[in-house]
Amino acid sequence: MQEKEARKENLKRLKELGYKAHPYKFPAEDRVFRLVEKFKGEKDQEKLQKIRVKTAGRILTIRRMGRATFFHISDGLDKIQVFLRENQLGKEKYRHFKYFNIGDWIGVEGILFRTKTGELTILANDFTLLAKSLLPLPEKWHGLQDVEVRFRKRYLDLIVNPRSREIFEKRAKIVGIIRNFFLDREFVEVETPMMHSVLGGAAAKPFRTHHNALDMDLYLRIAPELYLKRLVVGGMERVFEIGRNFRNEGLSSQHNPEFTMLEFYWAYQDYLFLMDLTEELFQKIAKEVWGELKGQYQGRDLDLSSPWKRLKFMDSLAEAMGIEKETLWDEEFVLKKAKEVFPEDGGNPPSTYGKALDFLFDSFVKERLWQPTFVMDHPKVISPLAKQHREDPRLTERFELIIAGMEVANAFSELADPEEQLLRFQEQVRRKEEGAEVDMDYIEALSYGLPPTAGEGIGIDRTVMIFTDSPSIREVILFPLLRKK
RNA sequence: GAGCCGUUAGCUCAGCAGGCAGAGCACCGGCCUUUUAAGCCGGGAGUCGCGGGUUCGAAUCCCGCACGGCUCACCA
Numbered sequence: 001m002q003e004k005e006a007r008k009e010n011l012k013r014l015k016e017l018g019y020k021a022h023p024y025k026f027p028a029e030d031r032v033f034r035l036v037e038k039f040k041g042e043k044d045q046e047k048l049q050k051i052r053v054k055t056a057g058r059i060l061t062i063r064r065m066g067r068a069t070f071f072h073i074s075d076g077l078d079k080i081q082v083f084l085r086e087n088q089l090g091k092e093k094y095r096h097f098k099y100f101n102i103g104d105w106i107g108v109e110g111i112l113f114r115t116k117t118g119e120l121t122i123l124a125n126d127f128t129l130l131a132k133s134l135l136p137l138p139e140k141w142h143g144l145q146d147v148e149v150r151f152r153k154r155y156l157d158l159i160v161n162p163r164s165r166e167i168f169e170k171r172a173k174i175v176g177i178i179r180n181f182f183l184d185r186e187f188v189e190v191e192t193p194m195m196h197s198v199l200g201g202a203a204a205k206p207f208r209t210h211h212n213a214l215d216m217d218l219y220l221r222i223a224p225e226l227y228l229k230r231l232v233v234g235g236m237e238r239v240f241e242i243g244r245n246f247r248n249e250g251l252s253s254q255h256n257p258e259f260t261m262l263e264f265y266w267a268y269q270d271y272l273f274l275m276d277l278t279e280e281l282f283q284k285i286a287k288e289v290w291g292e293l294k295g296q297y298q299g300r301d302l303d304l305s306s307p308w309k310r311l312k313f314m315d316s317l318a319e320a321m322g323i324e325k326e327t328l329w330d331e332e333f334v335l336k337k338a339k340e341v342f343p344e345d346g347g348n349p350p351s352t353y354g355k356a357l358d359f360l361f362d363s364f365v366k367e368r369l370w371q372p373t374f375v376m377d378h379p380k381v382i383s384p385l386a387k388q389h390r391e392d393p394r395l396t397e398r399f400e401l402i403i404a405g406m407e408v409a410n411a412f413s414e415l416a417d418p419e420e421q422l423l424r425f426q427e428q429v430r431r432k433e434e435g436a437e438v439d440m441d442y443i444e445a446l447s448y449g450l451p452p453t454a455g456e457g458i459g460i461d462r463t464v465m466i467f468t469d470s471p472s473i474r475e476v477i478l479f480p481l482l483r484k485k
Numbered sequence: 486g487a488g489c490c491g492u493u494a495g496c497u498c499a500g501c502a503g504g505c506a507g508a509g510c511a512c513c514g515g516c517c518u519u520u521u522a523a524g525c526c527g528g529g530a531g532u533c534g535c536g537g538g539u540u541c542g543a544a545u546c547c548c549g550c551a552c553g554g555c556u557c558a559c560c561a
Contacts, residue, residue, distance in 0.1 A: 002530050003495060003512045010512095068518035085518060102511070116519050139496040139510050141522050146496085148553045160496090204560060223561095249560040250486085259561070263529070342558090355559090400561090409560055459561055483552065 003136050011101040011132045017096055019129040023072065024388055025131055026107040028056040035079035039112060039120055048112040053122055056107040058159065059100060059139055069097055070121075073106060076158060076165050081121040082108050088125060102140075103133030128467050129243070164475075170289060171464045171476055175242065177285050178460075187264065189239040192227035194220060196245065198439045201225030201385070203428075204247040207257075219245035224263050225385065229414060230445045232265050232453050240264035242460065253472040254406055257481050260460040269454040270413040271397045274320035275374050276402060278409060278456065279306050282372070282463075287330075289467045296406060297404045297466055299369060309373040313361065314395070316375070320364035334360065352383040352431050369402040376400075384424040386412035401458075405467055411456030450464070 011021060030053045042048055048152045057073030057080075067086035098108045100106060110124035138144040143160045149163070150157040157164045179189065197216065199206055201223030208340040209218050224241050231239050242262050249255060266274070286293050293304045318325040327333055331353040339357035341363055342349040350356040357379065365375070376399040377389055386396035397413035416423050425438040464476040475481040 006512050006529095063520050063523050064517090065520065065523075068520080070520045070523085072521080079523075083519075087518080092505040115521090117521080117523075119519095136495045136511050141510070142497040144496070145498095146492095146553085148492095149496090151553095156496095202561080207510085245561085247560065250558075252560085253555085255560060261561080349558095359558095361517095410561070457561080462561075 006182075007132060007134045008317065009134075010101060012136070013094065013099045014129055014132070017099075019096075020130070021132060023128070023130060026056055026464065028054055028107060029053045031077075032057050032073060032080050033074035035080055035112075036078045036120065037312050042120075043114065043118075043149055045113055048114065048120075050125075051112045052109070053112060054107070054109045055122070056105065057166065058133075059102050059104050059106055060137075062100070062102055067094070070099075074159075077169075080476050081115070081119055082110070082127075083113075083115070083121050083123050084127070085123070093126075097127070100129070101133065101136075103135070103137040105130035105133075136303045139280050148482070151474055151482055154478055167464075167468045167470060167476055168478060170468050174285055174289065174464055174467060177288055178281065178458075179242065181281055181284060182238075182240045182264060185238065187240050187266075188236055189230060190228070190236070190241050191243065192221075192224045192231075194246075194440055198220045198441070199437050200439045200442065202245075202247075205249055207246050207248050222240070222247050225259070225455070225457070226439060226442045228265050229450060229453070229455065230442065232267055232414075233445045233450050237267035237451075238265070251481065252466075253474075254462065256461065256477055258471050259473070260476075262458040262460055263455065265414070265453050265455040268452045270452065271376075271399055271454055273306075274411045274454045274456050275310070275376075275399060278302075278374075278411070278458075279308055279372075282403075282457075285463070285467060289317055294470075295467070297469055300404070301405060302371065302466070304372055309371065310399075311365070311373055311375050313378045316365050317357075317361050320368075321360070349409055354379075354431065357373055357382055365395065366402055366407070367405055370404055372401065372403045374401055375398045380424070381427075383412065384416055384428050385421075387415045388420070406462050406465070407459070408459045408462050408466070409456055411454065414450065414453040414455050415444060416452065417452040418443050421446055456458055 015021060035053060035055060039048065039051075055073070057075045058073045060074045060079060062069065062071040068082055069084040069169065072081050084094060084097055106123055107128045107130050108124050109121045109126040113121055115121050138156055138160050140160070144150055144156055145335050150161070157294075158168075183189070195209065195211075195218040197218055199219050199222060201221070202225070204222045206219040206222055209220060210216070211218055223241065223245055228239055228241060240262060244258050245261050246258050248257065255429055282304055283293055283306070286295060295302050295304075300386040310442065313326060314328050318328050323336075334353055334356045335350070335393060338350045338359050339481045341360065350359045361375075376391070377395045378386070378400075380388065380396050381393060383396040383398045389395035389397050399411055400407050401409035415424065422438070422443050425443075429438060461473050461476050464470070468476060471477050
């Protein structure tokens with residue numbers, strides 16, 4: 001804590017010299033990254049020296065050389081060098097900089113020039129303190145490596161690791177592309193409740209909370225699905241929502257308890273249409289983020305060119321297991337097989353037919369999928385909200401999109417028949433699946449008529465992982481959940 | 486929840502056949518007017534994650550706990 005004392009002492013000195021510890025404003029006309037962008041190619045010293053600039057940023061490095069000093073300031077996006085000379089600033093003013101440290105926010109005015117080595121630099125004729133950093137920044141060369149500290153103190157990560165800042169800039173860009181993609185297609189963006197009194201729209205354990213005035217228990221939503229479809233009943237033919245879902249499950253490199261999902265519903269369309277639309281959306285993102293349809297994820301090639309592979313759930317699973325298709329409809333066999341394959345130290349083996357099917361699919365098929373693949377036509381038992389398949393009554397019109405082994409999207413032709421929906425809900429409750437609850441209000445909404453509708457959920461965090469080559473979901477969530485320290 | 490690995494200065498890391506707790510960056514002082522991981526000289530800086538044990542002596546060996554990472558499981 002000695003360094004903190006030294007920095008406090010420096011602040012005290014600066015205050016004595018007339019600097020404000022926390023001034024009210026510094027109207028910097030030039031953002032650092034804009035300056036760098038604008039004068040990147042300008043080599044003409046005379047032209048540069050006519051350009052007066054006023055900018056601000058955080059000091060990242062300092063090189064003091066007696067009567068001259070170089071330092072870099074950063075706006076998080078880029079950095080620019082500043083040059084102080086005693087004969088430029090005057091002996092007195094130059095001396096003030098002595099009390100500045102790495103980490104301080106500084107405002108700078110001056111003219112541009114290029115140094116001997118050709119670096120664009122601001123020759124300062126004035127500078128001022130914008131905020132003192134009383135604590136030292138992590139080291140300039142190695143940055144901040146400690147993963148725990150990077151997540152707990154994301155601000156430090158953002159200051160010293162440009163790669164981290166890039167990820168969140170890209171994330172914002174991707175969300176923008178997605179939003180525009182749907183707005184361009186005449187969608188309406190909506191916000192539905194995050195606090196639900198009845199659970200639905202997915203199978204996951206919920207977070208519980210309580211409203212005092214109404215004395216009512218509530219869940220944080222696990223999916224917005226049932227509300228969005230109520231809106232389609234209400235005549236909003238194309239709706240989407242980008243928002244947080246909350247699932248009270250484990251954490252992993254692909255799971256955070258709160259995560260961001262896009263859900264959209266397009267009336268009069270079916271799941272086949274959505275497959276094409278999904279390819280189009282991801283290709284648009286690829287073109288804007290990668291610049292082309294091919295990219296790399298964790299050292300392996302990804303190719304998003306059309307057409308993407310389509311695998312039928314039951315067929316591909318039977319094939320991967322080397323058994324007859326029909327055998328997969330034998331519930332006892334599937335449960336038995338799942339228990340066999342299940343690792344000894346893995347906790348509880350799948351307890352229901354649906355879970356067993358999911359588990360087997362993940363073990364035998366999903367893990368091996370890398371290039372974008374639509375897994376389609378899931379059995380009804382694991383798809384309670386999807387419309388019965390037009391050709392096989394045991395199946396549904398559903399697909400999941402797998403990219404790089406990750407489930408990125410889930411979509412179906414929406415089940416519209418209120419009576420069948422009631423039966424499916426009741427079936428779920430009978431199987432005692434987690435979160436299974438009959439939402440009678442939703443059944444009533446369906447009774448007013450849901451037109452043919454195609455709906456899809458896309459995991460935004462995982463999508464961002466793919467396009468930023470991030471190995472963990474925590475790299476793409478600013479403040480991932482960590483244990484309280 | 487299970488297995489494996491990790492936690493030493495603000496940061497990045499050495500030290501771990503048990504014997505005075507170290508380096509670089511950062512910070513402070515000195516020299517230095519085109520440096521850029523600036524350089525040179527000097528200085529200050531530690532609950533070695535926490536608790537217990539073994540020992541004459543523990544950062545180092547043993548046990549427990551906390552936090553984190555990876556893998557597996559529930560899950561998108």
